[in-house]
Amino acid sequence: MKQVTFYFDFISPYAYLAFEKLPLALQGISHAVDYKPLLFAGLLKHHGQLGPAEIAPKREWTYRQVLWQAHANDIPMDMPAAHPFNPLPLLRLSLACGANGLVNRYVAETVxxxxxxxxxxxxxxxxxxxxxxxxxxxxxxxxxxxxxxxKTNADEAIARGLFGVPTFAVDDKLFWGFDALPMLRAYLQGDAWFGQGHWDAETRLPGTQRARP
Known part of the structure; x- marks a missing residue:
């Protein structure tokens, strides 16, 4: 049985979409899921990034795209009246319903x-x-x-290499984003691609510094 850790923040529309489709992605696979809420803003701060909703053109695209994704995947979805918003009360409420940094699926679904x-x-x-x-x-x-x-959930996530939500952690691998669900399923089903060196090969590509005018 494979152990999947689902890191999420209720502020993320992609986390919501991934949450709704996760059971289908794992259908027929022996697994267990740990649901771990964390503060997405903490990951952004650690990596020195802005959130998608903090960049005006990206914000507009994100909202259009997530609504399309919901439509295309038959997931009921409405943009909240305010976004981004402070998710701390919701994150703390969910954790108060669980133990050891975990919540059950009912609590996560309700929120x-x-x-x-x-x-x-x-x-x-x-x-x-x-x-x-x-x-x-x-x-x-x-x-x-x-x-x-x-805080411990965020620290753990950063130590594992997370940079965004939703992220699914399995073994030593991280799968980021709603669109990573097919890749996650393939890995759990033992797709041969993961044993052919592709996963690690791209990490050896040289990085470059951003050009400055």
């Missing part, structure tokens, strides 16, 4: 769909209260223990 269906504001205090009452967390989302778990 993802609250954000990405209906077109409401994910930061609305009334909606957060409703979500909290629905999920009934066993721990205080504002507790130091929950905050520590969220």
């Amino acid at each position: 993802f769909r609250k954000v990405w269906r209906g077109g409401a504001d994910p930061t609305d205090t009334g909606r957060l209260k409703e979500l909290t009452e629905l999920l009934k967390p066993a721990r205080d989302p504002a507790s130091d223990a929950v905050k520590s778990e969220l």
Whole structure:
């Protein structure tokens, strides 16, 4: 049985799409999935990057493209009333429902769909209260223990080489993005390509410095 770790942040529309399609991608494969929420902004800060929604033209394209992807894959999806938004309350709430930095699929699904269906504001205090009452967390989302778990998830992800979400970690390999699901499935099914040196060959290509005017 293969162990898959799914790193995600509720702020990411691609993470939502990947979450919805993951069961199909893993169908027929003996597996277990650990769902690990983390703060995407922490990865961006570590790598010195801007998020897609922080670059105006890229932001517009991202929203169009994710809505198309949802349409093409028959996934219900509405852009929230505000994006990007502060996902910390949602991340902490989900972790407060779990233990050891993990959440179950029901909790992740409930939060993802609250954000990405209906077109409401994910930061609305009334909606957060409703979500909290629905999920009934066993721990205080504002507790130091929950905050520590969220930080630990990010630190672990960075140590493993993550730079974005969604990312699926299996063995020593990372699969990034909604469009990586077919590649993930192929690896789990033992596709011969992964044993032919392709995975490591590209890491040996020389890097270059960005040209400056």
